[in-house]
Amino acid sequence: MMIVDVIIITSIIILVTRTVLFSVGAYKERNKKIEFYDEREFPSVSVVVPARNEEENIENCIKSIAKSNYPTNKYEIIAVNDRSTDNTGEILSNLSKEISNLKIVNIDEVHQHINLKGKPGAVQSGIDEAKGDIVLMTDADCKVGEKWIKKITSCYKDPKIGFVASFTNVEGKGLFNKIQAIEWIYMHTLGCAGIGLGHPLGCFGNNISVRKSDFDEIGGFEKIRFSVTEDLALITEFHKQGKGIIYLVDEDADIDTLPCKTLREYIRQHHRWAVGGMELGWKAVFFVISSIALWVGLITSIIIGNYFLALLFLLIRVIGDYAVILPSILRLKKMELIPWIIPSVMFFIILEIFVPFLLLKKTITWKDQSFRRLKT
Numbered sequence: 001m002m003i004v005d006v007i008i009i010t011s012i013i014i015l016v017t018r019t020v021l022f023s024v025g026a027y028k029e030r031n032k033k034i035e036f037y038d039e040r041e042f043p044s045v046s047v048v049v050p051a052r053n054e055e056e057n058i059e060n061c062i063k064s065i066a067k068s069n070y071p072t073n074k075y076e077i078i079a080v081n082d083r084s085t086d087n088t089g090e091i092l093s094n095l096s097k098e099i100s101n102l103k104i105v106n107i108d109e110v111h112q113h114i115n116l117k118g119k120p121g122a123v124q125s126g127i128d129e130a131k132g133d134i135v136l137m138t139d140a141d142c143k144v145g146e147k148w149i150k151k152i153t154s155c156y157k158d159p160k161i162g163f164v165a166s167f168t169n170v171e172g173k174g175l176f177n178k179i180q181a182i183e184w185i186y187m188h189t190l191g192c193a194g195i196g197l198g199h200p201l202g203c204f205g206n207n208i209s210v211r212k213s214d215f216d217e218i219g220g221f222e223k224i225r226f227s228v229t230e231d232l233a234l235i236t237e238f239h240k241q242g243k244g245i246i247y248l249v250d251e252d253a254d255i256d257t258l259p260c261k262t263l264r265e266y267i268r269q270h271h272r273w274a275v276g277g278m279e280l281g282w283k284a285v286f287f288v289i290s291s292i293a294l295w296v297g298l299i300t301s302i303i304i305g306n307y308f309l310a311l312l313f314l315l316i317r318v319i320g321d322y323a324v325i326l327p328s329i330l331r332l333k334k335m336e337l338i339p340w341i342i343p344s345v346m347f348f349i350i351l352e353i354f355v356p357f358l359l360l361k362k363t364i365t366w367k368d369q370s371f372r373r374l375k376t
Contacts, residue, residue, distance in 0.1 A: 004304060011297030012316065018290040019320030025193030026324065030249045030331060032196075036154035045075035045153055046132030046212070050122035051092070052082040054140035057258070059091055061140050066099045070149040073101075078129055079140075080105045082122040088140075105129050119205070120221040120230040127220065130212060138255060139206040142168070147252040152209050155246050162214035162243030163235060165191065165203035166253040167332060177259040180266070181337055182325065182344035184257075189328045192247040199283060200239045202276075203247070205231035207255050214243050229276025236279075249331045270351075271358040291352045314349075321345045 047065050051058050058079070065077050081089045081104060089106065096102045105125050127135055134153050138144060155164045167188045170181040187202070194201030208231055218224075218241050224233050238245060260266040277284050294317045301310035322341050329337050 007300050011293040014293035015316050022193040022324045025196035026189050029192045029196030029247050035157050043133040045134045046130035047136045048078045048126035050080045051140035053084045053086045055087040057141040064143040068149045069146045077102045078126045080122045080126040082107045124221045135212050136209040142206050142255050142257045144255045151252040160244040162211045163238040163245045164209045166207045166248040168204050168207050169256050170259045171256050172259045178340040179344045180259045195247040200235045202232045203235050251333050274358045318345050
């Protein structure tokens with residue numbers, strides 16, 4: 001067998017294996033049997049919302065949580081004003097006058113967690129004040145549905161469950177926003193597949209929750225190595241400690257967030273994701289290799305003049321990713337996104353060429369804060 005044949009066959013095997021693994025893992029997690037709480041058994045809940053200079057979004061976020069159909073006397077909203085220099089603090093103060101279960105935690109440079117930077121420090125400050133048995137976390141630029149608290153919290157009837165993640169929908173019209181919507185569902189699905197396969201690959205911190213006793217037991221963010229992707233660090237630690245994890249795919253459990261408005265903001269977001277993803281170790285290597293396999297097969301096919309084979313490689317990847325993404329879209333009932341899957345996947349294929357170059361930059365920017373990448 002010629003070396004070219006080996007390259008072609010190996011690349012096809014890698015691409016197909018990627019699709020099969022993610023599809024099987026996501027299927028297992030989507031169909032995991034969950035025993036939900038009866039309404040009479042609902043535990044107490046704390047919803048923590050870190051906010052830094054979020055004057056444009058914080059009111060909509062807090063009001064959406066306040067509209068939840070969860071018993072008001074069973075949950076509290078903890079808004080963490082993280083050294084904001086805009087009107088975030090004033091808006092929260094006004095909201096507290098009309099929302100009885102809203103608690104505000106103000107962080108300044110003196111009172112911030114000394115050994116915690118950025119969002120992990122803000123979230124930890126909120127959880128330190130939490131009285132609920134279950135802690136839900138979302139971001140100030142998000143809006144939740146009225147069934148969100150009830151659906152997420154219900155997963156904790158099993159005492160072995162310590163962590164629940166769910167999906168986030170990116171709002172907005174137009175090609176750029178729809179691509180981001182598909183990308184977030186795709187990334188969520190990979191995270192869901194990872195839990196199904198027993199290997200956490202990540203989640204999104206704007207829609208995660210923990211059993212507070214388990215969070216306290218592992219020492220919270222203060223005992224976890226600092227990461228620019230604190231959500232990945234947290235879910236990984238819960239897995240290491242043997243805590244049960246659910247990645248819930250349910251329309252009542254998903255939330256809405258805003259898209260990146262500019263390409264620069266989008267690149268910064270992916271820079272942070274890429275740096276955080278390096279912490280996955282061999283799992284990150286597999287993902288990179290599976291992405292490279294497409295380009296190796298594609299370029300090899302073009303070099304030998306077999307354009308049909310080149311097209312086949314593209315079809316394997318596009319159809320494979322379509323097969324991974326579609327079930328999540330159907331479960332979440334986001335049918336309007338189906339026509340955007342293929343153009344989005346084509347965009348992702350091109351984007352993967354540039355992602356490695358983002359790792360050359362050692363400073364990560366998030367919410368007008370800069371962090372130096374830690375050596376592994």
